[in-house]
Amino acid sequence: MSKILKSLLVSSALVAAPASQAIELEVTHWWTSGGEAAAVSKFADAWNATGNSWLDGAIAGSGGTARPIIISRILGGDPMAATQLNHGRQAEELIEAGLLLDLSDVAEAGGWADIVNPSALLDSCTLDGKIYCVPVNIHSAQWLWLSHAAYENAGLDVPNDWNEFVASAGELQAAGTLPLAMGQQGWQQNLAFGAITIAVAGTEAWREVTVNKNAEVAAGPEYAAVFEAMVNARELASESNVQDWNQATNMVITGTAGAQLMGDWAQGEFAVAGQVEGVDYSCLPGLGLNDILDTGGDAFYFPVNDDPAITAAQKELAALLISPEVQVSFNLAKGSLPVRGDIDMSSANGCMQKGLKILASGGILPSGDMSLSADTQTQIEDLMAQFWSGDMSAADAQDDYAELIAKAD
């Protein structure tokens, strides 16, 4: 009896010890733009408020720059306490190599299985029944952003979906406005491809190809229509010679371009420019055709550490990141959707409300990151870069795409 009591006391002392002293955790992420940094400070404030301290390890550049740095630090035996990654298959091999902390007990204690909405987010953190990451937000890519100024200038009504946009493109062009702004980078062109696919081929065909990797569907008539639409979109964007996505968004803001296909992070640019949704610009999730969004986003992973005090603090931080108050303050600052459906987001703006509604109605798809390996994604991006900048025919592009899907793993 006393033995049990003693061991209980000892173990509780072990658990209590780290909480009593401040633990400094280094957290790496690539949120460096104005809005992003403000969002991350919500995390840091919440963590500092618990009496611990947050050592900010921001890595400038996009995920493409930061990921190799983060991964090589984990591999090289100099792990940070926590790090941002996009949930999906990016960390698969790190988990298999036993380099990331198993958070199953935290998840169970917090009841994540019940609160995380959509549940696919948690599935993408799960490998062999164990949970390895905390999803913190949802970003979706299937948005069409329209400039009211451009349409007023051409004397046209602002379109309500992709088909109306394509129909109006001729008149926009006649008015001297570029119909579609497109940054000349593979990932943006791939994003546009994904958005057009979901709008034109529908979710069934998309799921069959991207999730089940069915190359026959990729070579079939639904996707033939997609590539025809892509040739069309390429024509509409042929005069666009900007590179970065925010330069393309800026063309929509200033009204020199009619529209842009970009993820929901674009609304940050509109907000910074002082534009109001519904007055200066419109946003159409699912391109106005399907009430559907994908659920990519960010998650935090916790590399395995030898120090039990740090491990305990890591788990504490994991629980904090998904707590209701932190989720609200973070996502309002970031402009992304929260990962739990049970919190009040009524102060969010119009575009976010649209997204929340779709999320609540269950119109969701897994993101490409979740289904395809980074290798396949890169190859598809290469194909898209080649397609958009050259004069590759729809049939050729479709053949190449089907081949990539057939080889995808």
Add this chain to the structure above:
Amino acid sequence: MTVISDPHIQPTKRPRRLFKNLMAKLASIPMILTALVVFVGGTAWTVVYSFTGSRMLPKTNWVGLDQYERLWNSDRWIISITNLGIYGSCSLVLTLVIGFSLAACLDRKIRFESAFRSIFLYPFALSFVVTGLAWQWILNPDFGVQSVVRGWGWESFVFNPLNDANTVIYGLLIAGLWQGTGLIMCIMLAGLRGIDEDIWKATRVDGIGTIKTYIVVIIPMMRPVFITSLVLIASGIIKLYDLVVAQTGGGPGLASEVPAKYVIEYMFRAQNLGQGFAASTMMLCSVVVILIPWAYLEFGGRKRG
């Protein structure tokens, strides 16, 4: 071997040659080890793992030549190789021609020679990233050369190399030449200064023209200088990466991709080490294919002569 033929000296003294300059040899051991382990070892490791299906982490699941097959079937790799070929040949010829011409001009005992030398060498002090960004702006049609010329009144003037897939590689070439020729010019100038004044006097006596003297007499005498320049230029070409990243990011589309960028992106962004290793092995092969015949000619020939 006179040591051994001398009967008074013990044969045990023979290993002395090994210990000659012992300290110097000891001191160079770290460098020798580094060269063996890091360069040769790392190269061998890369080549070996290019035959595996390694993804994010190196693994030994052998896949034979699959990575190479995929590499040579990839449009992006073919474009990269072609680009490097165009950039490489143009850059090699133009850098040598421009570098030598500038050096020859400076060598004509002009005024303010050292000022010109500094101006021409200055770009070399910049990193490729700065060069790339600066030239990205200069070649930008909206506020670069094109807009300046249009501002002068020539409204139809078009100069927009970076946004056209067919010309973007020449946009890179301009930036590369601007950065690289200064150094070659300085090396050439040093070579020209090393030519004996009597040679010039002799050609003048023989009534040979200045340009003809340069081509027929001076250039053949500067062979070692040209070899040095060649090695410097060639190594700059094969590792071309940062200029592309800063100036075009490989765009538009895939039009200005280069092999080194393929290697980096497949190793880290695509998390496919095997594919990146296969590509870097091919880069090594291309260097070796050029280097070995050259080394044979250069060093093998000298022994025979």
